[in-house]
Structures are given as C-alpha cells and as structure tokens.
Amino acid sequence: MTTSSILRHRTTVVGLLLILATLASWWIGTDHGWFSDGDGVTVASVAVLAVAFVKIHFVGADFMELRAAPLVLRRAFLLWLVVTAAIVIGLFLRSA
C-alpha cells in the first residue's frame, strides 16, 4: 500500500482542475480580462458565478464524497446547489 496509490486518485485530478478553474475565473472576472467594459462585464460576472457553482458540484461529489453517498443526500445537495445558483444569478442579473 503506497503513498502514490493514494495520491493517484480522481480527487487529485479534480482538485487540480478546480484550481485551474479558479485562475481562469479570476482572469475572466477582473478588469484585464476579455470582458472589461459595458455588457461584457455582466456576461463575465455571470460566467464567473456559474463556474463557481460548477466547482461546488465537484467539491460536493469528490471532496465531500457525495458521489458514493445515499441518493437522498446527493439529491438534497443538488437541490441546494440548483436553488442557490438560480437565486444568486437571478438576483445578480436583476441588480446589474
């Protein structure tokens, strides 16, 4: 049983992709990104918020081990995720 067998795991790959997504969001979401003025700012902001909720799906599935959890727990988490994403993105667009 080796350290490498623990490290060579789906979760490690997911973790590294989440870090990459964070850096991409930072670049898109800041003023030196592709969408730096006008409607582009709103598009970039919604994109960054949407990416955040996709990241949370993977935090739940892989870090919190919901992928192997009972259906009721997975459903409850998905329900929170979808409702919160809808509220956050919906209210952001209304206030933009």
Add this chain to the structure above:
Amino acid sequence: MSTDTTVDAATPASAPRDHEAPHAGHVPGELGTWFFIFADLVIFTALFAAYLHDRDGKAELFTASQAQLEQTLGVVNTVVLLVSSLLVATGVRAFRRGLSTLAVRMFAGAIACGVTFAVVKFFEYRAKVDADIGMLTNEFWTYYFGLTGIHLLHVCIGVGILTYCLLQARRPAIDATHRSYVESGATFWHMVDLLWIVLFPLLYLAH
C-alpha cells in the same frame, strides 16, 4: 514514492482501515453533521440573497467599493482553501487505509492552509481599516465584513476540527466511531471551502 506501512500492523480486525473508497451508499461522517451543514448552507443562501437584494439600485456604489478590494489576495485565498480541501480529502483516504504518517502530513498541511487563509484575511482587514474603511462605511462594506467575518469564524472552527483529525490520525488504532468523526470534520472543512468558492466571485469579481 515512499511506502508507508506504519499502522497496518496495529489495526484491529474490527477497524476497516483498508477501504480507500467508501462503499456505495456510505454516508460520509455523522448524519447529524449533514443536518448542521445543510442548515448552514441554507443560512448562507439567505445571506447571498440579502446581499444581492440590497445591491439592487446601488450597483454603482457596490462596484466602486468592490474596486477597492485586493482581488489578488482573494484568489490566493481561494487557491489556498482548494489546496487545503484536496489535502483533507487525501488525508481521509490515507487515514482509512491506515497510512497514518501520510494522513498526519495531509491534515497538517491543511491546517497550515487554514492559518494562511486567516493571516491573509487579517492583512486585508488591516489594509481596509488603515484606509478608514469599516463596517459602517456603506452597505457594501457591511456585507463584506459581515459575510467574510462569519466565514472566517468557520475557518477558525475548522482549523480546530482539523487539529482533532490530525490527532486521530496519530492514534495507533481507530474504531468506526472515530473514523466517522474524522469524516465529519473533513466534510465541515469542505463546506468552509465551498462557501468561499461563492463568496470570492460574489464579493470580489461580480459587478
């Protein structure tokens, strides 16, 4: 890569430490922890909604205030928490397999990340106070200090919980109850990470 077999010999037959992945249908941690986590998540959803509700009609004020935040420090802290979560998830797998040395290192690394997050946040707060910005400066700053302050409290509690996990990983043998406690602690820490994943773009980026 090194081989770690320090704990296997001490593992009692009753302690299933050789399962890297939980079996299908396994509840990670205590069920009660999940009730607490969902309650906390719903409270944060309400706080996110309140922030955006109050932003309505004051987008310019909020955007001007957001421009004074250090986005670089925000992204550094996001990466720090993601790394910590990865270390905790790996630590839990190592713990289950009885690789105590690896598990201790992973939890120690995650604790260091948690402390780093708090230190970065302290410097962010201090820079704002030095610039005469406080909770009462305007509505944005009330939400900023309120939301990040509540989250920072979670980080501090989480560091304490991770310390408990580290101490459990150092024990020569574990039982199912303690394994469940460690899983609960890890789940709480992932929630701390998860909440910051929303708070960072909401407060620092979206405008």
